[in-house]
Amino acid sequence: MKRFSVTKMRNLTVKDSSLRLRRRFQMDDIPIDVGEVLAEAQQTLDAQAAADAAEAASRVAARAARNYSGMGPVELMYAFADDALSFTERAVRLDLVHDFVNTVNWTEPFIIALLWFHCTVCMAAYKLRKAPNAMVAMIFILMGLIYLSEPLNTLGAEHWSKFCKQNYFDSGGMFAFIFFAAPLLVVAHVLLVLVCVEIIRMAIRTASLKQREQAKKNS
DSSP states (O other): OOOOOHHHHHHHHHHHHHHHHHHHHHHHTOOOOHHHHHHHHHHHHHHHHHHHHHHHHHHHHHHHTOOGGGOOHHHHHHHHHHHHHHHHHHHSOHHHHHHHHHHSOTTSHHHHHHHHHHHHHHHHHHHTTTOHHHHHHHHHHHHHHHHTHHHHHHHHHHHGGGTOSSOOOOTTOHHHIIIIIHHHHHHHHHHHHHHHHHHHHHHHHHHHHHHHHHHHHHO
16 A cells, blocks of 8 residues: 655645746746745745644643642543543544545445445444344354454455455555454444443343332332
């Protein structure tokens, strides 16, 4: 898969701007130093990157000096939300997400079929949300499919040219995890939570019925 970085995208933007400037000023016959304009644009980008880095460092320092013991409930809530957002920004690099989205051909029949498969799984889970036994059966089916993700990745790496235009199946199985196993794992966890909620409801109903019977016997 092709990989692009934010720096490369900026360089492409600068080069594209150079071509547009040259064409425009050649047509208008106006003398201009295109290299100087591009140098100024690069300096602006570097200054913005330095400012962003300094702002991020100041945020980290402010969080490190934060005193949670002297905060009220509302202040603690906002502080925890700020820390969670900061952790998400560090864990999920937006430039890598952008590169990954650009490398995937979303119009390929294979990708579209995968998306429709996950939509079907979500619809089935929604239909079965009030049937505990069916939800348990679906959880086992999803666990089986997740277990098969590694062999399916190996099979896809061998025969990818038959159903897609580029090889998405790397040796680490990252594509198989993101596009196949991870959505199924999320649905399975949601179903597991729903099953646990239903079990708790049944336990409460059973306890209330026992209390009613005990009250009738005592009366």
